[in-house]
Amino acid sequence: MNIYVLVKRTFDTEEKLVVSGGQIQEDGAEFIINPYDEYAIEEAITVRDAHGGEVTVVTIGDEEAEKQLRTALAMGADKAVLINTEDDVEEMDQFTAAYILAEYLKDKEADLILAGNVAIDGGSGQVGPRVADLLDINYVTTITSLEIEGETVKIVRDIEGDAEELETSLPLLVTAQQGLNEPRYPSLPGIMKAKKKPLEELELDDLDIEEDDVEAKTETIEVYLPPKKQAGRILEGEIPSQVSELVSLLRSEAKVI
């Protein structure tokens, strides 16, 4: 089976965020594989181990993203592809990313493409379905279970907390939701092997993409931190009196009840 995983290097949102000049400061911040993409990588490896084939992880980014690709290889992916847009693309949106990925994937005859359901930085959740649409293959989002039996693919997906059971077939793109699996940690031998696994680097030229084709459709005008909330009020005194104070505050000050 020919399996591809779309991964994104993201800012670890557990880190402190600093905004200056209307932009998030990334210097010195911790970067990780988007956690939902880790579920996708894990599932890809599991499917390959059960059905045979090869797992290729693909990312768009700059050289820094090599680190996340090596981690995916250390987990067990077979090959990695870095589409380096550093010199060609200044501003990227979901349209741009999906276009580039689809151009890369269009002649790969992928049976199964996996992605995270959302990236924790931009939080748009668009790239997976957009890629599927461009490739004209079916997609299923926020999956929590995947079973492939011959031609049939049985999936459970999370729809606002309810579980939807469905059937479809390959080729297919799915996006991973938490609950799909427990991503493995790269083992030491895994890390050693990863160093020797192929990591291909491509630029837009290699994919015959013109810069104009991938110009972002949307524009971020400003990035800002939410207005600092006034420090909350920690109530004091005996618990019963705190409780009655809280009730009266909720009714008269906050006016939410």
Add this chain to the structure above:
Amino acid sequence: MSKKVLVLGETREGALRNVSFEAIAAAKKISGGGEVVAVLLGEAVSEFGNELVAYGADRVITVEHPHLKSYTSDGYGQAFMAVVDQEQPEAIVFGHTAVGKDLSPKIASKLKTGLISDVTDIEGEGDDAVFIRPIYSGKAFEKVKLKEDGVVFITVRPNNIAPLEREERSGDVSSLSVDITNLRTIIKNVVRKSAEGVDLSEAKVIIAGGRGVKSKEGFEPLQELADLLGGAVGASRGACDADYCDYSLQIGQTGKVVTPDLYIAAGISGAIQHMAGMSNSKVIVAINKDPEANIFKVADYGIVGDLFDVIPLLTEEFKKVM
């Protein structure tokens, strides 16, 4: 320039979802005086048309087909694109719901346009409209707009944009017949896990429990308080992982994103992934034994104490005054 805006209306358990009314209000702003056309897709949905008009839609188009009984991106995609072809809208608004999230990227891709998802606020009107959305797990916000001419396409986060006042009005409800074929996904079954009653993502009051609730039974006092206040019970992943409650109650990055008027967090430490789902709530109350707990940083009011003392007392106190 005024715009014609299409809005996807959604139903759940035989009623329109609030987010559809909110989407109409967003569409009004974007339209800058243009026309707002609501779209309903399903097996039998025309009965809901007038209600969308009452909330501000100028017109409603329904597409009814047995293949639209359950949502599939193929079925809804074909139906919605048929409406787009007929109406040639300049803007589109969906709710940022399971359906909206799944369908909007496909439609945006077909229209070769940008999609601004999970919008919580709109500044300006008509051509000047700029969209505000949370990023980095809700730690920051960005203001986004469409770069060039093209269809303006947004999804709106439930409970953030106020719906318009309901008014008896008249507007045309017409049907469009669409041939829906070749569905690549077959829905076999939906296992209902979410609780009956108030929909968590639209609830005005949420009482959420974390690992501090300690057991299934521990959620009972929370439920009692939620019932009294006409709200819903939610949970942290910690509580779901420990099997104190079902994952359908999970609030946060992976679970539901909620923006109630009142969010009471009991026995929840306040991890960033949890906050991503609730930090926009209008008023947050934290109840935690640990005065250092992170949740107090976002709370408007905090009580340092045992939730099993505080919650039942709260219920008693509310009973007195309501």
